[in-house]
Amino acid sequence: MPNTLPFTIDFAGCPADPSSDRSALLDQTRQALDRLHGWQADGTLPLLNLPAARDDLAALAPVVARWRQEAGDVLVLGIGGSSLGAQALLELRDPADQGPRIHTPDNVDPVSFRRLIDGLDWTGTRLLAVSKSGGTVETVAQLLLILDRMEAAIGRDQTAARLVVIAEPGNSPLRQIANDYGVETFDHDPDVGGRFSVLSLVGLMPAMLGGVDAVAVREGAAAVLEQAFAGGDPTGIPAAMGAVVAAGLMRHHGVSQAVQFGYVDRLARFGEWWRQLVGESLGKQGIGLAPVFARGATDQHSQLQLYLDGPRDKLVTVIEPPAEQNPAWRIRPEAAARYGVDYLSGRSLGDLIAAEARATASSLIAEGRPTICMRLDAVDARTIGALMMNAMLETILLADLLAVDPFDQPAVEKGKILTREYLAALG
């Protein structure tokens, strides 16, 4: 079957498990894929139907077109699953895109937040407040502070005309604000978890505001599901193999950390998004993989020593860059010869970073360190959609093998309760 995916994944750098266990893991994963395919068909897991959806994007088109026309700045207020996916997609924005500047302040550090806000012209600013629960304290606090400043500058009606809200239906603080100001709202599907929501409006509205092709993102994701649900051998399905290999390494080789060593700067935010996905989905009941993002080639000069010669507790996935198209610059042979760096003669930075990615993978494998190599055809909207769906599917399948629920995050609630108590106690 031709590879319809915009990437290939090579697991040869991972040690084999005891064959009986490997086939048991593959069987279980095969059954999980069949179950998920059934959930796609009957709508039990709406995430799996987002790649084929289009109506929701059409519903967004008028406000997106208006804001791209009118706005100088868009503030996307949200945190965690309500921001990281959008940030990853916006990394693929064309630098020449004429749309508004898009800011994603996903923290409440008073200094950096103030620095962003102080520079804004409220007339030309638009607000997109995103929160599944509608009650996340950071997002609500940011919005209340901004609404006060905006109203003082341009009045309540003009402020209301510049705010759009994405949240679950209901009576959350964010929904109350939306109703109170009478602003346009879009529903966050209650059955799509935050960290699994990038292919919904949560990720795609900010992406569309930045001119990123939302349909191409979904088409990439659809290709992954089509291949995974085509009934083929799980060893040929990257997400299935990824889950089986990781589970085997956790069981038989003491692996407790997953490192994504990405050699494409435009995918660094994808690494941050992936960190939440893996961390929150699998970190339960004393089990889990600690997700680490490393940036290639930079972190060769800070972390690689540890990965090569430290504890044998890591599974490293090296994301190799696609071949550089028409490099703008090449190192002049005369300069390379003059300074004794002939290996750089006529080379581009694309040549260099690709060679370094391969070298990192080869040296890890030579040291017997579990290593996966991911090769990309290109870095574009379709590819990131496919990478995201692959990561989500792999995480769901691995959760099944680890017998944990990938869709909740009960442990984070305690900190939120304490935060409210400590704030209230300030008197």
Ligand SMILES: O=P(O)(O)OC[C@H]1O[C@H](O)[C@H](O)[C@@H](O)[C@@H]1O
């Ligand atoms: O989308 P929200 O409800 O605002 O939640 C934003 C984030 O905060 C929560 O605390 C969870 O840890 C995340 O899974 C979630 O993505």
